[in-house]
Amino acid sequence: MSITRRTALALALATATTLAGAPARAADDIVIAGSMPLTGVFAFAGIGVHAGIQDYVKIVNDAGGIAGRKVVYVAEDTAYKVDQSVAVFNKLTSQNKVNLYYGDSTGFAKTINPELNRLGTMMMAGASFATELNDPKAYPLQFMAGPDYTEMVGILLQYIAKTKPGAKIAFVHSDTEFGRDPIGPSEAHAKKLGLDVVVKIVTPPTAVDVSTEILKLRRADPDFTIFHGYVLAPLPEFMNQAKQLGLKTKFMGTFWSMDNSLWGKVGEAADGFMGVMPYRYYYDAEGKSPMLEKIRAMRPEYQSTPYLQGFLTTMLYLESAKRVLEGGKELNGPNLKAALNSIKDFDTGGIIGTPITITGNSIPVGRVYRYDAVKKAMLPNSDWIQLGK
Numbered sequence: 001m002s003i004t005r006r007t008a009l010a011l012a013l014a015t016a017t018t019l020a021g022a023p024a025r026a027a028d029d030i031v032i033a034g035s036m037p038l039t040g041v042f043a044f045a046g047i048g049v050h051a052g053i054q055d056y057v058k059i060v061n062d063a064g065g066i067a068g069r070k071v072v073y074v075a076e077d078t079a080y081k082v083d084q085s086v087a088v089f090n091k092l093t094s095q096n097k098v099n100l101y102y103g104d105s106t107g108f109a110k111t112i113n114p115e116l117n118r119l120g121t122m123m124m125a126g127a128s129f130a131t132e133l134n135d136p137k138a139y140p141l142q143f144m145a146g147p148d149y150t151e152m153v154g155i156l157l158q159y160i161a162k163t164k165p166g167a168k169i170a171f172v173h174s175d176t177e178f179g180r181d182p183i184g185p186s187e188a189h190a191k192k193l194g195l196d197v198v199v200k201i202v203t204p205p206t207a208v209d210v211s212t213e214i215l216k217l218r219r220a221d222p223d224f225t226i227f228h229g230y231v232l233a234p235l236p237e238f239m240n241q242a243k244q245l246g247l248k249t250k251f252m253g254t255f256w257s258m259d260n261s262l263w264g265k266v267g268e269a270a271d272g273f274m275g276v277m278p279y280r281y282y283y284d285a286e287g288k289s290p291m292l293e294k295i296r297a298m299r300p301e302y303q304s305t306p307y308l309q310g311f312l313t314t315m316l317y318l319e320s321a322k323r324v325l326e327g328g329k330e331l332n333g334p335n336l337k338a339a340l341n342s343i344k345d346f347d348t349g350g351i352i353g354t355p356i357t358i359t360g361n362s363i364p365v366g367r368v369y370r371y372d373a374v375k376k377a378m379l380p381n382s383d384w385i386q387l388g389k
Helices: 005-020 043-060 084-097 106-119 149-163 183-192 211-220 235-245 261-266 289-300 306-326 333-340
Strands: 030-036 073-077 100-103 122-128 168-174 198-201 224-228 250-253 274-277 365-372 377-386
Touching: 030 043, 030 084, 030 306, 043 073, 043 289, 043 306, 073 084, 084 100, 084 106, 100 106, 100 306, 106 122, 122 149, 122 198, 122 306, 122 333, 149 183, 149 224, 149 274, 149 306, 149 365, 149 377, 168 183, 168 211, 183 198, 198 224, 235 289, 289 306, 306 333, 306 377
Parallel strands: 030 073, 030 100, 100 122, 168 198, 168 224, 224 250, 250 274
Antiparallel strands: 274 365, 365 377
16 A cells, blocks of 8 residues: 555556546546545545556446446546645636546535535535434535444444443544544544443544653543544554553544555554444455455455445446436436435445445445454454444
8 A cells, every 4th residue: 555655656647647638539438527635644545545546447348337327537646735626626617517526525515515515516425424414405516435423433332232232432533623523423423322432532633652642541541442533543552552551442434544554554453443344354255345346356456445445436426327317307416416325235345345326415324344464454243334224
């Protein structure tokens, strides 16, 4: 998953060059465009998402497209900056008749929403699972290819309530909008499930010294500690110090902390770390998973969780487009979103291990995985959990 800045820049340049020299397209091509963070602090995710979108587009085009129409993907680097993301959006939508758009952040999704609604020409998804975006009235043309952050924590809480009724819970989150997102509603949800939230700990997003925070955790003595608002740091430091102090708490995380390659670098301290994942992992051979088999054939090396997010997002984009065209309707934002919300008991080819139904702006489904330091792999630790069922 690691990639040098030089390689990332080369990818971004290649993308921009491809756009500049793109051949003339048919008027009825289905166009996916993206503000993609190929450089900057979120490049690890952007590069994975970018590859996932490209691969699913290739699979569809190799099979004849959607209703005979070719799918075209255009994107440019944003370096994970909102103003740059908006500039890319304006550029790509002025140069192309865009039907589907991928955004790189919560900030971009919120900023561009009025323009997206004004245009009414496309449906958008992106890297964000922000709870705020999971509101069809406020964000009628957006969706996320998985549970929102509050739903992610809700899946963990349901797992805990079933595994250890009445358990004591600690929330540890970054002092960012991302980190704070699910905490309030999750505390209320925990109480409804009979769980006891014994402490809430806040750290800077890039905290290094967590000695004070670990003492708070020790005094609270929770059965489970749920992290949110981080990718990796400071989770390993918490886990190392907790182990040294003999704490028995079980550590858990949400999507952006669940990539397998992150934990392979942590070592023994990572053993037993659990978290919620909306998708199967690249290497998961359980049951039937024809899409994972196609991915492994196309890319024999491990593909990250952001790759799977990009791949599934594109699958849902194009399933929605297919339904609109089959219904003889115009390929615009409201029709695409209505088609997305008609998806019921849909088979993702094994990307998600249970059929999915999309009634709003999210897919409230996930599974708890546990890291095995000996096997160096996230392994299933629960069945698929669907909120509301």
